[in-house]
Amino acid sequence: MTFFILYIHSTKKQLFMKNIYKLVTGLLMTTVFFVSCNQSKEIKGESSEILTKTEKDPAGYSYEYVTNDPTGLRLYTLDNGLKVYLSKNNDEPKIQTYIAVRAGSTYDPKETTGLAHYLEHMLFKGTHEIGTLDWEKEKEYLKQISDLYEQHKNATNPEEKLAIYRKIDSVSLEASNYSVANEYDKMTQSMGALGTNAHTSTEETVYHNKIPANELNKWLALESDRFSELVLRLFHTELEAVFEEFNRGQDNDYSKMYHAALAGLFPTHPYGTQTTIGEGEHLKNPSMVAIHEYFNKYYVPNNMAMVLVGDIDYDKTIKAVDATFGKLKKKEVTHPTLPKEEPITSPIVKEVYGPTAENVEIAFRTGGVGSKDEKFVTLCDMIMANGNAGLIDLNLNQKQAVQRASCYPNFMNEYGYHAFTATPKANQTLEEAKDLLLEQIEKLKKGEFEDWMIEAVVNDLKLSQTRRYENSTALAGAYYDAFIHHESWADKVKFLDDLKKISKEELVAFANEFYKDNYVVIYKRQGEDKNIVKVENPKISQVKLNRDKQSVYMTKFMEQEPPALQPQYVDFDKAIKKTTLDNGLEVSYINNELNDLFELYFIFDMGDDANKDLSTAINYLEYVGTDKYSPEALKKEFYKLGVSYYVGTDNDQTYLALTGLKENLPKGLTLLEELWSNAVANQETYDKYVDKIAKGRQDNVSQKSFILWNGLMSYGKYGENSSLRNIYTVSELKEKDPEVLVDLVKDLKDYKQRIFYYGKDVDAAVNALNKEHTLPETLKDYPVAKTYTEQETGGNVYFVDYDMVQTEMLFLAKSAPFDPKNMAASTLFNAYFGSGLSSIVFQEIRESKALAYSAFASYSNAAEKDKANYVYAYIGTQTNKMPQAVDAMMDLMKNMPDAEQQFNAAKDAALKKIAAQRITKTGIFWTYERLTKRGIDYDNREEMYNTIKNMTLDDLHTFFDDNIKKENYNVMVIGNKKEVDMKALSKLGDVKELDVDYLFNYEKPKDLKNSDL
Structure with a gap:
């Protein structure tokens, strides 16, 4: 369960998320170009007329559909008002499900912010039948707990509040005798569901599951019961999980910037005055009564939508939905009338502090979904930044005028905003980066973009949309997005066609009227955040999980057996076809049966380990x-x-x-070969590129996730001698000749290589390759790659000091070398023990002890046949809970609890996931690639399926004893040294504090200054 801090309109979401990914991970030198569409030719399927029509199916259910809709949506409305979005996708026997509620943090009462999000968590706790062993006894305790929370909320004396909380803790312990933790999750897991979760944002709460198609009826019955009532069991332990989520938000500088932007843009509207996670003081004083009132008001069918996209039969599916969710009672729903904002007449300045790299954001308030602003801003946004040829792309990113920059729109029901972001390069101020962004906006206002750009960006958006709609999850997301924002699907279908009608003159006129001094600027500066809220450790009693028991409801649920799905395995020899170029080079190919898009890959089986210059050279190609x-x-x-x-x-x-589009493959290949063969180095751009690498390294070590999962993880495996640390210093990079690097890229053609093509008309692709991809008669062998020795683990604690609220810990143990025979057992072990909401680790550490928001463990199989497998476990917890959390985790890693029913559910889930899995499209080739690295040249899922089918809990114990229990762990820790109990850490091994620059083998910033960079 989580909350969304960002809501990005679907037409820009992919681009924005890739930019955010680069910001968060620090993968600054990766060259990524986003797909665009043919300037001179429309995408097939563009409609001449888009209308909403109504028909009836054979059973008499009326549904709406849109003419020329490429998604084939049928939109039903049940008698109780529930909207049902149905669409077919037969790629795999699965259904992406969403249950969406128009109930987000915007509608939280002012005195109980965070309510919608906390309610989302509680929808996973069951009903008077799900998750209970004796409802008549349990409900009396839950009533006591609710009354006590009202007393706690109204008490003003701290000692009195503490005494009441102790009573809540005591009664909750008694109540847990009659509850079963995670029954809902166990049931969804038993169906083979994937992605069981939910999210809350400003105007929505959405519940997720991706289920095997044969489990639809069971899922509908379970969900209709879940949404029929609210039972707030295991309330105070879940409240602690929300506090941990609150702490994670305090450690997220991007979240802080988001909230600062909204506060500036919307000073009176709930978008800006209250956050989705809620105020710390409100979280400390919850009201179970208020949560029930919110549920009763908004969780009604005429305020909800069900989305099902996948392997469905329309007629049977709507009957099944009506038979279950049709029983929910309709109620009148009135959302509050919210304040209107006064215009912004001069820039509003906000400042945010934290440890991550500095950056700046400029945000302009817009109208909401369906407004004129939505269309014009969407178009302006793509003219400004489309990942390729936008004003920001060319004038800032391509010319390396800043470290990186982009923009994105975000439209909600009542308002939205258009945000422009930039991270400054070295020795550049945030104010200077801001001015460069404003300069690009001025270019837009002056019409300084070419006439063909509007049509090109609209076609770009259409191509991106085509790709999204191939994916059932993405399409389902677009449907619930339309529901939340009260959009007709016809308007969504014709949205991009409407953009194409906008002329350059109209767009420039809009830009001049819209983009003035009416913005909010947020400066994210490096420094101490003095607004951090300290959260006490309430020392909760460990509640009972009763994992060896189950409710009557679950017993009956597990007895239901839907028609079985049969696994389907891939014959790679048949699925991956081969042909040969005139020069003898082999081309592997797979036909694209869906559309006219293609993908073409030139693959060289050598990387940085074979030539340390390769990544520097290949990424320089962008500039x-x-x-x-x-x-x-x-x-x-x-x-x-x-x-x-x-x-x-x-x-x-x-x-x-x-x-891109297959008809333009020849011209595109000509351009790529032109760049590949005739690239021209430039010393000035190379110097900027090296500066960018240097700044990128500084930015990397400001990101705690990068430090933990890249730096500390690698150090825990390899110590000092690793590929991560085998890099050139910035001084060494500065001395390199860019012409030599460019020649290295050109010389790649002289090496052995492989080609993979996915698309239609392979003959045309081969003809283009024969014409353009010329090679020498004899191709060179790859140089010998450098190898790195994996160190033995155990007895070491590697610590990095970082200004944060939580402490994050990673336990890592080197295990046996990769063995295909372990893949089945490890899959089952991970499902039972370490991953998912109903896993042993999650239950013990979060549900029972309330020690962390996030905790998981895994047996990770090596990606290559000669490498070692690893066992790892993760905890992200409040610093004052760390010793308890460590003890709990290490006890689990040495003593796997027995839970026969849970094991059987995990086993069923593992089998059903394999049975429902279909490897298709490019996935066939890339799956084969991954398997061959492990020394496997066939689809080994059949072996895994049969092995798991015959496994017992004793077999899993044997696997645990042989591969988990005996292992010795290195412990990697990132946290605030002032808060972390270092003595407690020393009990885990020899503590070694690592400087982040040393960890990555980076030069110190002062050393960079000395080298005039």
Whole structure:
């Protein structure tokens, strides 16, 4: 369960999330170009007329559909008002389900903020039948707990409040005798569901499951019962989980910026005056009565939608939905009338502090979904930044005028905003970065973009939409998005066509009227955040889980056996076809049966371990042109074609890829080969590139996730001698000749290589390759790659000091070398023990002891046949709970609890997930690639399925004893040294505090200054 701090309109979400991914992970040098569409030719399927019509199915259910809708939506409205969105996708026998409620933090009462989000958590706790062993006895305790919370809320004396809380804790312990933790999750797991979760945002709460298609009726029955009533059991332990989530938000500088932006944009509207997670003081004083009132008001069918996209039969599905959710009672729903904002007449300045890299955001308030602003801002946004040829792309990112920059729109029901973001480069102030963003907006207002751009960006959006609608999860998300925002699907279908009707003159006129000094600017500065809320450890009594018991409801539920799905396995020899180029190079290919898009990959089985210069050289390609095209002109040419290229390298592989519309593959390949063969180095751009790497490294070590999961994880495995640390210093990079690096990229063609093509008309692709991809007669072998020795683990604690509220810990143990025979047992072990809401680890550490928001463990199989497997466990917890959380986790890693029923549910889940899994499209090729690295040349899921089918709990214990229990752990810790109990850490091993620059083998910022960078 989580809350969304950002809501991005679907037309820009993919681009924005990739930019955020680069910001968060620090993968600053990766070259990524986003797919665009043909400038001169429309995407097939563009409608000439888009109308909403109504028909009846054979059973008499009326539904709406939209003419020329590529998604095939049927929208039903049940008699009780429930909206039901149905669409077919037969790629796999699964159904993406969402249950959406128009109930978000915007509608929280002012005195109980965070209520909608906390209610979301409680919907997983069951009903008077689900999750209870004796409802008549349990409900009396729950009534006492509710009354005590009202007393606690109204008490003003701290000692009195503490005494009442102790009573709540005591009564809750008694109540737990009659509850069963995570029964809902156990039942969804037993069906083979994936992604069981929920999220809350400003105007929505949405519940997620992806289920095997044959489990639909069971799922509908379970969900209709779940949404029929609210039972607030295990309340105070879940409240602690929400506090941990609150702490995670305090450790997230991007979350702080988001809230600061909303506060500036919406000073009187709930968008800006209250957060989804809620105020700390409100979380400390919850009201179970208020939560029930909120549920009764908003969780009614005429304020809800069900979305089902996947392998469905329309007629049977709507009958099944009506037979279950049709029983819910309709009530009148009135959402509150919310304040209207006064215009912003001058810039509003906000400042946010934290340890991560500095950046700046400028946000303009817009109208909401369905407004004129939505269309014009969406178009302006793509003119400004589309990942390729936008004003920000070319003038700031391509020219390396800032470290990175982008923009994104966000539209909600009543308002929205258009945000522009920039991270400054070295020795550049936030104010200077802000001014550069404003300069690009001025260029938009002056119409300084080419006439073809509007049509190109609309076609770009159409292509991105085509790809999204292939995916059942993405399409289902678009449906619930329309419901939450009261949009007709016809308006969604024709939205991009409406954009194309906007002329350049109209767009420029809008920009001049809209983008003035009416913005909020948020400066994220590095420094101490003095607004951190300290949360006490309430020392909760460990409640009973009763994992060896189950309710009568669950017993009956588990007895239901739907028709079984049969697994389907891939014959790679048949699925991956082969052909040969005139020069003898083999091309693997898979036909695209869905649309006219293609993907083409040139794969070299060597990476940085074979040539330390490769990543530097290949990523520099983004900033160079040719003797024919400047870097900016080249980007425009690709964008006009609707074709994108990207390059990448890792330790053992390098690749160049081309994607887009198949009819433009020849021209796109000509452009790629032009760049590949005729790239021209430039010393000035290279110097900026090295500066960018240097600044990127500084930004990396400001990100706690990057420090933990990249730096500390690698150090725990390899120590000092690792590929992560085997890098050039910035001083060494500065001394390199960029022409030599460019020549290295050109010389890649001289090495052995492989080609993979996914698309239609392979003959046309082969003809284009024969014409453009010329090679020498004899290709060179790869150089010998450097190897790194995995160290033995145990007895070491590696600590990094970081200004944060929580402490995050990673326990890592080297296990046996990779063995395919362990894959089945490890899959079952992870499902039973370490991952998911109903796993042993989650139950013990979060549900029972309330020691962490996030806790999991895993047996991780190596990606290569000669490498070691690893056992790891993670805890993210309040610093004052750390010793207890460590003890709890280490006890579990040495003593796996027995829970026969839970084991059987995990086993059923593992089997059903394999049975429902379909490997299709490009996934066939990439799955084969991953398997061959492990020394497997066939689909081994059949072996795994049969092995899991015959496993017992004793077998799992044997696996645990052989591979988990005996292991010795290195412990990696990131936290605030002033708060962490270092003595407690020393009990786990020898504590070694690591400097982050040393961890990654980076130069110190002072050393960079000395080298004039």
